[in-house]
Amino acid sequence: MELSITELMGADYRRLEKLWEECLDGARTFDLRRIRDRFNRFAQGWRRHIRVEEEILFPAYEARAPTGAARAAWVMRAEHREIEAMLERLTPLMTARDHSTIAVTLEGQPCCPTVLFQSHEAKEEDVVYPMMDGAFADDERSKLLEQARELLTAESG
Numbered sequence: 001m002e003l004s005i006t007e008l009m010g011a012d013y014r015r016l017e018k019l020w021e022e023c024l025d026g027a028r029t030f031d032l033r034r035i036r037d038r039f040n041r042f043a044q045g046w047r048r049h050i051r052v053e054e055e056i057l058f059p060a061y062e063a064r065a066p067t068g069a070a071r072a073a074w075v076m077r078a079e080h081r082e083i084e085a086m087l088e089r090l091t092p093l094m095t096a097r098d099h100s101t102i103a104v105t106l107e108g109q110p111c112c113p114t115v116l117f118q119s120h121e122a123k124e125e126d127v128v129y130p131m132m133d134g135a136f137a138d139d140e141r142s143k144l145l146e147q148a149r150e151l152l153t154a155e156s157g
């Protein structure tokens with residue numbers, strides 16, 4: 001069964017959204033183990049997702065697409081740096097032992113983490129991935145998908 005870039009990367013985003021929802025649920029119920037476990041997997045998953053885009057998909061797309069279209073990848077890279085900074089600022093969740101640290105970490109951010117993650121996902125799923133799917137011939141896309149899938153699953157725990 002052959003997936004598109006939109007389907008493969010979208011499925012990974014659904015997995016990440018579920019981990020984040022469970023992490024927030026852990027915060028609501030003060031389940032420290034759940035917070036740590038889910039946040040750890042969430043942050044690792046996001047970093048891996050970004051690597052797949054920046055090491056495999058974007059370079060191939062930029063080599064193929066006209067300059068104007070390739071600019072989308074440049075904008076997405078800038079957002080990746082914001083997401084990485086947010087993940088870094090959220091790391092106190094890994095060691096938090098009290099309600100106030102959890103609340104300050106989740107609520108004291110310059111922007112809402114959930115909105116930051118979801119707005120990036122929406123831009124890629126609605127615009128960037130479909131453009132990439134359309135830019136490659138079937139055999140090229142299959143090769144990229146194979147590499148992307150390999151990296152997505154190689155380190156997933």
Ligand SMILES: [Fe+2]
Pocket residue numbers: 050053076080120124
């Ligand atoms: Fe991205």
